[in-house]
Amino acid sequence: MARLTLKEKLAILSDAAKYDASCASSGSTRRDSRDGKGLGSNEGSGICHAYAPDGRCISLLKILMTNFCIYDCAYCINRVSSNVQRARFSVEEVVQLTIEFYRRNYIEGLFLSSGIIRSPDATMADMVRIARKLREEENFRGYIHLKTIPDAAPELIEEAGRLADRLSINVELPTDASVKQHAPEKSPDQIRRAMADVRLRRQAAKDRSHTGKRPPRFAPAGQSTQVIVGADGANDATILGQSTRLYGSYGLKRVYYSAFSPIPDASSRLPLISPPLQREHRLYQADWLLRFYDFQLDEITGVAPGGNLDLEVDPKLAWALANRAQFPVDVNHASREMLLRVPGFGVKTVNRILGTRRHRRVRYEDLLRIGASMKKARSFITAQGWSPGALTDSADLRARFTPPPEQLSLF
């Protein structure tokens, strides 16, 4: 076999990496290289350096170290039984690509993942070598996200956490049963234990010792995971239930939902579908409601017929339509908790309403200037000079928010 050029390898190994949704580069420690001795900075908020036509942001150089893999996960392009072309980067090649891309301001850092070669330990050790070389030889101070192999040795995970900003371990599918079915070599128990281990190490890294000395930081941007949506029969209630458990148990920063997307050379065990993009979008919205809007899981799933979120209206609107007795809400008197439940009001909007309300009564026009989405909100609120009248309880309220019915084509 002819040796692949760096460009050919990059094409293969970035193509293989695109099914990982995460590209975040935010929330790590603040640092820069003003001392002139290193390269890179991290200032809290992430930067998306480009967007691909799939609407996804490109913040990190997201590549696999290799797409050789000994596992046979049905949903994965890199499974051992697939016929995709295989390639492998050397440690130096990944370091060089990262540094050269970073210097040209193409990226915020590196997101390194890998197929499992030889053994989980051998694979993780190679990934850690790349991160170590970047940090210690190149003095790279940009962002590093390492995909953690759940079965790798604890000392490798320890070192990975000290070098990287974020670690992630994918739970892959919503239930243990479907992981066993579609990813026979992966163990859901082991994935959970590894996430528990990362959480404990992060906690330990925050405790000062009795001398007041801080232990080295461990994955300061936290850990995240990804679950594939639509590959198995799990409904949204199951998926959100899993996310709630994961956030609560392991302090995850994010659960990414990835609509099961067609891959080249798909497995006959898992037929391809058109990716359920709208469902993925609704899951993210519900996830936000759970984390930032103080919604409880059963409130969201309770208004989801058959356990699946309404695809036509967003989950907050769906909840409001089903709980109209609690509306209209008076923006001049309602509590913060209740304002957060108004469709069309975000966290920023609510903060601004609360600020303005200390000076004077809030009018409809104020809400427009504040940035509320009044097309949605107006049916659910009263303000100075505004009352929705019978709108809140009107029978066709839902129809006002759903897309107009389309006539079926005859041909």
Added chain:
Amino acid sequence: MTGRVTLPRIGTEAAWRRAARGFLSAGVPPEDLRWTDAAAPQGLFDDEADVPDGAREIRVPRAFAAMSNAVIWHNDADRFDRLYAFLWRLQREPGLMRDRGDVQLAHLRRMEKAVHRCKHKMKAFVRFREISAPQDGRRQFAAWFEPTHHTVEFTATFFARRFADMDWRIYTPDVSAIFEDGRLRFGLDVPRPELPGDASEDLWVTYFRNIFNPARLKVQAMQSEMPKKYWHNMPEAASIPELIAEAPARARAMAAAAPTLPPVRTARVQEVARAQAPDHWSGPREGFAAALSGCTRCPLHRGATQAVPGAGPETAALMIVGEQPGDLEDLQGRPFVGPAGQLLDAALADAGVPRAEVYLTNAVKHFKYVTRGKRRIHQRPNTSEIDHCRWWLEAELARVRPTVVLALGATAAQALTGEGAGILKRRGATERGRHGGAVMISLHPAHILRVPVPAEQARLRRALTDDLAAAFATCRGADARIGR
């Protein structure tokens, strides 16, 4: 009479602050001033107003300072007038910054947002090219960029913090930033330079083309975040039309392709993988712990990280049974390591019972909880769960064969004796357990932790300590009799 105030195009922010402070201090109202920057055409009739010395101290809310520092760089000609007029009002209405519904404030906030967005896009979309060999050990880079607002000075420090070990220049049609030998300076109206080609650009375009997933075309989402006006200075953007055009056909081809046969090496590779040595986590592959870890007798295994087996010597005379693992026990896989465990440790020490000689376990082996926000709240196991898990507790009893079992709390008492009620009345006494051995009843340390009154808490803690000591003494006595 109105006076003109002309602010320089470099160092605008400091000049604006000085001028605004001076005029405000001298009480010059907004309608007497006409603010411009040096690039704007100068009116015929206005005379340049002299900036008075700021004798009076001017105080502004921090929120205004942050906002004005962004609005200054907006490209609207009236930005300074708006800021000064608002500042004038702010002196009389000190709480104005919090009134987000105010028309003028809303306008300024919109301008601020536009400038911040422009700054953010500049951080994101500037593309450097390497322009020559390193000089004095510093690599040489340059970029051409066209910002919407005057954001170069506002953003340049970001690049200085990030790329301090190389020399770089960002040329724009307006202000250009030049960073050489660790010093940042600005130039005006520098002509657009010819930048040489850069081999890394080809790799970057390769990356861009391959990270795109043709099955999820969302052109609108891309364009709202990466507007077309930036495209002509971004090397990767040239491939966008082609990627969009080809995407539907590529997605169709993937769906239509027939499944292929696995490569011949598949079986061999998997055989090697299966033959691998046990990993670091799985622990014993056989025996009690291995069997317990696979337990699915009740639904609790679904939410828990792992089943937590008992810990301690299998020859222990005293076995202490708690309720179930808590948050930390679930994460660590060991019993009694959380707050309740620490209280138990302290009570054991007070009672003179060495923990290393005791077998510690729980009546239920998986953590039962409900999630509230980001926390897991403990839930008491129900009778069915206790009954399902008794199978494991009895297996432990059969293996350890303790002289005395100390049941902490109602769940343990129920599992061991079949009766969970009346713990406070029953504590301290010895009962006969379902397994035929002696069971002593005491309080669960987690219950003691929840008691709000300190005196009562101390009393219950003493009770637990007494029970531990009594149970241990019973074991010692029995050991002496049977000569253990």
